[in-house]
Amino acid sequence: APRGEPEVDPKSCLKMPWSQRWICFPRRPAAEFLHRPCPRLPVIPAGTFGPGSDAFSGTICFEGVPLGVAKFGDADTISVIDLRANPPRTVDTITVGPTPEGIKISPDGKFVAVVIHNGTGKPVDSPFYNPFGKLLLYAVNGIRLSKTSEERIGRWSQGVAFSRDSKTVLVQNMVEKNIQVFRIEGDELRETLHRIPLKGGGAAIRTAEK
Numbered sequence: 001a002p003r004g005e006p007e008v009d010p011k012s013c014l015k016m017p018w019s020q021r022w023i024c025f026p027r028r029p030a031a032e033f034l035h036r037p038c039p040r041l042p043v044i045p046a047g048t049f050g051p052g053s054d055a056f057s058g059t060i061c062f063e064g065v066p067l068g069v070a071k072f073g074d075a076d077t078i079s080v081i082d083l084r085a086n087p088p089r090t091v092d093t094i095t096v097g098p099t100p101e102g103i104k105i106s107p108d109g110k111f112v113a114v115v116i117h118n119g120t121g122k123p124v125d126s127p128f129y130n131p132f133g134k135l136l137l138y139a140v141n142g143i144r145l146s147k148t149s150e151e152r153i154g155r156w157s158q159g160v161a162f163s164r165d166s167k168t169v170l171v172q173n174m175v176e177k178n179i180q181v182f183r184i185e186g187d188e189l190r191e192t193l194h195r196i197p198l199k200g201g202g203a204a205i206r207t208a209e210k
Contacts, residue, residue: 102160120155159205172202
């Protein structure tokens with residue numbers, strides 16, 4: 001960090017494709033900054049993304065307009081942040097279910113894929129436990145999101161990625177040690193039953209978009 005500015009210990013970072021600015025998600029909850037410009041610009045308060053939010057990860061639209069953010073809290077949510085506004089602000093927030101871990105906007109900007117743990121990391125005797133996670137698909141309508149489909153995935157699932165043509169979705173299942181493959185037909189997810197085995201539990205994943 002520049003001299004006189006706080007150090008950043010990020011959970012994840014995103015570079016704005018149309019500038020030299022970065023968005024970082026610090027590890028400490030209720031952080032005073034979630035936007036790390038480069039090299040020296042004003043920061044964005046954590047409250048911008050919702051009261052008491054603990055933003056975990058995000059994804060920027062291919063055209064560089066909205067920012068999707070996954071947040072942990074009592075009601076786990078995703079939010080759309082309008083980066084054109086000054087300062088950037090939340091324009092839509094949707095409750096998605098327990099622990100949204102991965103979130104990604106498709107390269108064509110038409111969909112947002114969200115991976116939720118759905119209680120798979122809870123003790124088996126917990127009332128919040130489920131034996132499967134979920135992959136949720138949302139259609140992008142301007143700066144609003146509408147859910148179109150969902151499918152079951154593995155446990156403690158992490159990263160999510162799209163193919164370059166936005167027709168295939170990959171989900172990394174930590175416990176099963178594999179990558180689960182889905183196709184998008186129209187605006188619906190379709191399970192292909194194909195699994196790509198991994199030697200360990202996969203976490204973050206990204207595919208080349210150009």
